[in-house]
Amino acid sequence: SQQGEEDPQALSIQEGENATMNCSYKTSINNLQWYRQNSGRGLVHLILIRSNEREKHSGRLRVTLDTSKKSSSLLITASRAADTASYFCATDQAGTALIFGKGTTLSVSS
């Protein structure tokens, strides 16, 4: 039961550029979360945005949520080579498990 779908599937940028990835989902949510996964390793939580919030910042990360369009975006500003990873959105619906999308693979070259 895939809920979140990230777009694009893959993204390649140069260091210093901004990276934007999007997530669309299908049903009402309590919150939406973004996670990062370095190659073959466990996922690490980045940021959580609740359904009544529209925008949230954490360092170089900016997340927006549009519940009317059932979509979210993750912006990473001034990307670094260390940002190279896969990024997953995960949606939290009441009474169900956190459901992950298939991820966006970001490659940042120097």
Next chain:
Amino acid sequence: EAQVTQNPRYLITVTGKKLTVTCSQNMNHEYMSWYRQDPGLGLRQIYYSMNVEVTDKGDVPEGYKVSRKEKRNFPLILESPSPNQTSLYFCASSPPRGSGANVLTFGAGSRLTVL
């Protein structure tokens, strides 16, 4: 250090040989879950547990068993592994569902190959 610990990290086994992947967390989390990750399919939930002695199926439970006898441990059991269970497995835990802070902490992963 707050963490989720999985063992083994890497395992090669043969079809039909029962195996257990252990998962332990030290954060007193009520919620624990197992996921498998396969190329092109993303993360899929196998089983989850809301608390001790409470477990439920996720999206892909076939061929797996779990138990939750203690709060900190949530082992994943493959009674008769088959090659289609070759995958990267993750255990994760979080505070109670509905607590408003159900952020998952993941283990480092267990890469399983079934020959």
